[in-house]
């Protein structure tokens with residue numbers, strides 16, 4: 384994959400990243416999941432899918448801006464949250480002339496999302512090449528924050544991305560699958576091979592595109608699911624012990640007392656969560 388960076392000169396995506404790292408005296412930090420996207424066409428397609436309709440965008444982990452540049456072409460405004468101080472500084476230097484970009488140097492897991500919302504206006508899209516080590520907590524935060532996010536393009540290691548699509552009674556099915564499928568319609572946008580990155584990871588990745596469904600937010604749904612799936616071998620009733628009215632809620636939803644959370648689809652779990660709230664108060 385080749386892109387034209389400077390007039391008359393062809394530079395491969397990986398070479399461009401190496402140059403940038405050298406310019407800023409940086410090294411990829413493995414602990415922060417820094418595998419940079421080196422395929423410009425794919426970055427463009429991800430940004431276009433995320434911001435369709437001209438949505439402003441939140442980017443998590445912009446690194447050296449492989450996705451930030453394309454996002455700025457598709458979105459009226461981009462807010463990029465980067466945990467690594469050196470990366471954030473390099474990024475602000477690379478995009479110094481870009482008034483549409485706001486860079487926040489912080490851990491996305493601690494970011495004040497009300498601030499992001501105020502910065503971008505609502506609704507906004509999310510795009511990210513997610514750091515491997517924090518894929519699950521970042522996705523759970525996005526899926527349970529209750530902000531109006533109509534579209535998300537999330538890149539993750541293939542196995543992690545597949546959890547968005549997992550079906551009941553499979554090993555991969557759990558909290559993430561239920562939240563993703565109840566609130567969103569997930570589709571597979573694209574696959575990426577190790578050669579699409581620098582440095583190259585050991586495994587393939589994919590991008591899931593999540594499009595918001597017309598379902599209302601259920602307060603406390605993620606906490607409820609955390610409980611329901613806490614011990615997969617145990618029955619739902621056992622896992623929900625201590626939640627007042629759990630048995631009544633199961634009966635009210637027509638769920639057998641011996642059922643396990645993993646055997647129920649997102650809609651049934653949502654009904655149960657709403658019903659549990661009713662019995663609880």
Ligand code: SAM
Nearest residue numbers: 418419420444445446449465466490491512514
């Ligand atoms: N977006 C860039 C790209 O595609 O080339 C970099 C992607 S790299 C896989 C992940 C990025 O997330 C790194 O820049 C890393 O420093 C950043 N990061 C890791 N943990 C983070 C966190 N908790 N909050 C914000 N950024 C984080």
